[in-house]
Amino acid sequence: DTAVSQTPKYLVTQMGNDKSIKCEQNLGHDTMYWYKQDSKKFLKIMFSYNNKELIINETVPNRFSPKSPDKAHLNLHINSLELGDSAVYFCASSPGTGQAGELFFGEGSRLTVL
Amino acid sequence: AQSVTQLDSQVPVFEEAPVELRCNYSSSVSVYLFWYVQYPNQGLQLLLKYLSGSTLVKSINGFEAEFNKSQTSFHLRKPSVHISDTAEYFCAVSEGRTGANNLFFGTGTRLTVIP
Numbered sequence: 001d002t003a004v005s006q007t008p009k010y011l012v013t014q015m016g017n018d019k020s021i022k023c024e025q026n027l028g029h030d031t032m033y034w035y036k037q038d039s040k041k042f043l044k045i046m047f048s049y050n051n052k053e054l055i056i057n058e059t060v061p062n063r064f065s066p067k068s069p070d071k072a073h074l075n076l077h078i079n080s081l082e083l084g085d086s087a088v089y090f091c092a093s094s095p096g097t098g099q100a101g102e103l104f105f106g107e108g109s110r111l112t113v114l
Numbered sequence: 115a116q117s118v119t120q121l122d123s124q125v126p127v128f129e130e131a132p133v134e135l136r137c138n139y140s141s142s143v144s145v146y147l148f149w150y151v152q153y154p155n156q157g158l159q160l161l162l163k164y165l166s167g168s169t170l171v172k173s174i175n176g177f178e179a180e181f182n183k184s185q186t187s188f189h190l191r192k193p194s195v196h197i198s199d200t201a202e203y204f205c206a207v208s209e210g211r212t213g214a215n216n217l218f219f220g221t222g223t224r225l226t227v228i229p
Contacts, residue, residue: 004157041202043158043219056216090157103217105157 003027006091006106013081014114020077021109023091031055032074033092033103034066043090049074078111086113116141118207120220127195128228135190135223137179137205147188148206148217149179158204164188175199200227 004025013019025032033056034046047066048056054066063079078085091106119138127133139145146165150158162173169181179190188205205220 041222043204043222045216045218048216092157102160102163103158105159107155107157 002106004091004093004104004106006089006109008109009107010110010112012112012114015081015083017081018077018079019081019111020075021089021091021111022073022075023106024073025091025093025104026072027093027104029093029095029104030071031094032068032071033094034074034076035090035092035105036060037088037090037108039087047074047076081111081113083113086111116145116207116209116218118205118218118220120203120205120223122223123221124224124226126226126228129197130194132193133191133195133199133225135203135205135225137188137190137220139186139188139205139207141186141207141209143209146208147179147181148208149173149177149188149190150204150206150219152202152204152222154201161190161203195225195227197227197229199225201225 006023031050033048035043036046037043046060049068051071052068065077068074088108088110090108092103094103117140121136148163149161151161152158162171164171164181172178177192179188181188202222202224204222206217208217
């Protein structure tokens with residue numbers, strides 16, 4: 001049973017296309033996140049949702065739009081893909097915003113923009 | 115503002131030798147500190163964390179890290195490494211309770227254990 005699952009694992013697409021990455025967690029956590037890991041392995045938070053409400057929205061292009069239909073799902077939609085969007089995108093979840101603790105990460109979705 | 119520095123991008127070490135992966139942070143408030151490990155083609159997993167109390171924290175697989183407030187460091191150590199420890203290690207920090215789940219990561223250290 002995968003705790004945090006992301007689909008697809010690999011995504012290769014052309015510049016200008018629109019694509020989505022889906023994330024689901026079965027841990028009963030209230031908070032979910034999207035992180036971007038670039039080619040140098042640097043990890044940066046993009047968004048965080050708590051119980052379907054956006055709580056962290058770092059400076060990312062507005063071509064990136066997260067959507068949380070319920071607290072177990074957080075999807076990432078990217079419009080007009082650019083070469084610089086190539087990266088590994090990690091979804092994560094945690095029990096809540098007021099608790100310092102562990103983030104549970106998915107296995108990542110490797111996006112390659114040609 | 116917070117930042118995390120992992121000075122060593124790559125650390126090769128022979129099997130059964132000791133290893134130290136360095137992490138320094140900067141923050142103007144109290145922090146929570148974490149080490150995460152990423153095995154090839156996998157997501158990150160928490161290795162150990164410092165929230166409060168004893169400054170020496172340990173993982174179940176023999177790693178330990180010590181929070182040193184005066185030196186703003188949280189170095190990771192293991193007295194004897196195994197081949198299976200080969201992975202990317204990330205130090206992370208969050209500022210106190212309100213920012214507890216906004217983790218700032220270092221750039222990672224690739225540990226390669228040589229047989």
